[in-house]
Amino acid sequence: MEKVTIKDVAKHAGVSVATVSRVVNNNYYVSPEVARTVVQAISELKYVPNLVARSLKKDATFSLGVLVSDITNNYFIEMAKAVEDIVSKQGYSLIVCSTENSRKRELAYLELLISRKIDGLILNTTGENDEYVVGLSRKIPVVAINRKIKDTGFRGDLVDSNSIQGAYELTTHLLDLGHRKIFVLNGSLSVSTGRERFAGFQKAMREVGIKVTDNYPYRYDGNFTLEAGYQGAAAWARLADRPTAMIVMNNMMTVGALKYIQTHGIRVPEEMSIVSYERIENIELFSVQPTIAASDPSLMGGKVAELMLERIQSSGLNNREIVFQPKLLIGNGEGRI
Amino acid sequence: MEKVTIKDVAKHAGVSVATVSRVVNNNYYVSPEVARTVVQAISELKYVPNLVARSLKKDATFSLGVLVSDITNNYFIEMAKAVEDIVSKQGYSLIVCSTENSRKRELAYLELLISRKIDGLILNTTGENDEYVVGLSRKIPVVAINRKIKDTGFRGDLVDSNSIQGAYELTTHLLDLGHRKIFVLNGSLSVSTGRERFAGFQKAMREVGIKVTDNYPYRYDGNFTLEAGYQGAAAWARLADRPTAMIVMNNMMTVGALKYIQTHGIRVPEEMSIVSYERIENIELFSVQPTIAASDPSLMGGKVAELMLERIQSSGLNNREIVFQPKLLIGNGEGRI
DNA sequence: AATGTAAAAGAAAACGATTACATAAGGGGT
């Protein structure tokens, strides 16, 4: 009753452990009769193979590490779910961890996952341990999501949303509505996503003749968190000449900004228009529904899974980059000037 | 460079593997000088212990299975996060899986987790494999969340929200506002949560002299999903004599119902008042903000972690039940009749 | 009849740790 191993099955079936193993993995000559006996014994004893032992021997754990910046962000959950849906069919499990954008946490989790011998890593990098990640990337398959691995020498894939394009389109949308004084609520400029979204904003502004330099006055550099969004909106509110519009570079910050807006009774879009990058869960039910630029996290997750499985199967693949084009979903958070 | 094991470290440091192991686990006599050499060797070779091998030997994987009905439900994410925060300090990792309330999926995950040799199971049961779970519960520590394990013989803990009380208070709240025709949007009656919330509703109704029998006309039995919520609201809408209020038994269904309400232009609370069980993420930003009864998932998760760690450490504990009292958070989704 | 090959099964060596057991040196107590 307690702890039945392959040995017990072998004894019970009157065969060697090798034979039992062969039946379990059915990948070698075993006569039908013996196989039947073994199957019988397995079900009688309720034997279930010890995956830990198997992992040790096979040097493969059939588990994948997923390291995202914020597990509270529904966007990542959707993505992880899509990944799981696919890889679980091949027997893989996910260990999902949240770095909270902390260098230390990320490193600690990376080390933990490595010692747990994960077969592959799916990483939304903080950008602060990228040298380490580069090292990893030549030991195990790595697929980066949304944020590029900074260091050269990285060996792996990237599944990204076209941040420049998305931010460009959001900005253009505001410009088309007549806005010229636009507040930009940036994400972390230390990660590619943050920089590129800002670049997309700059590009659109430049096209209407507005130079957005480093000391652009209508700007708040946040770190993609709810709190940063709240603070960013507060920074907007403190300005003497409040911009008529605001572009927020991710969903969490947008929620934070909306909370500020809500609690301070700011009328949208009369006093301020707001647009945002990335999907927000249940936005259809919000009283203020910002227009958003977004790529489908399920689709992205599907691609991540696909690349990962390929990379696990065949080594020596070149780096690949899959870039999704964000779509604009028009809301009610912006008005014509 | 590739794959450095304890043997390599031993050789490099000129000691036996046993000594290296002792240094790594520092739980046995090792002279300071030798220890220093070993530490040196470890860092030079960048040795990291293989947790798979350790698990096999120690018969402990330091990983916990978390099986919830719906990983898309922020409520469970918050809870899982709280659990992780605590158990990770003791070196435990979480494998989180989503059953989608499917018997088959739950069973498959249970078997997978067992063969992965998890040290403990945290389970939001579907109620359909409870005999199996009872069996498990006498092999590894099990902590149930929100839903009771049906079968007798279960050996483990339960962390729950007082469903009867929560539903009772929500109903009473509506009754106090003058409502008498109240539509009830039930969750799965096959799980304790669903049954108890319904019972709480019945109790409150009985107190004002209304018998809610099995063929109560204002009722829809859903299964805690978004889709069920949508359908439930549709069922309400189809009634000739629409009840003036609706009580929805979990957050996902409430979101579904709100979506129906939104897309069909039903005015809240003029045409219908709505109250709900469990927190909804970002409800502050909704245009309709139902009053909710909820227990704090972080607090509950903290308790779950605590019970689990205790159960891992000492065997032979009695079953424990921790019941959180839900609090009413008043919104704007209901009106006086 | 001799030989080659495929099918079937077992014995035993891994995988990378932990740990029970054995051994030895150094001191303190008598």
Next chain:
DNA sequence: ACCCCTTATGTAATCGTTTTCTTTTACATT
């Protein structure tokens, strides 16, 4: 001088699998 205990280290067994060797048998080919 003897014994015993503590400290320090090594040897080897073990955890539960998979898999490489073997060996044996049976059958087809010549």
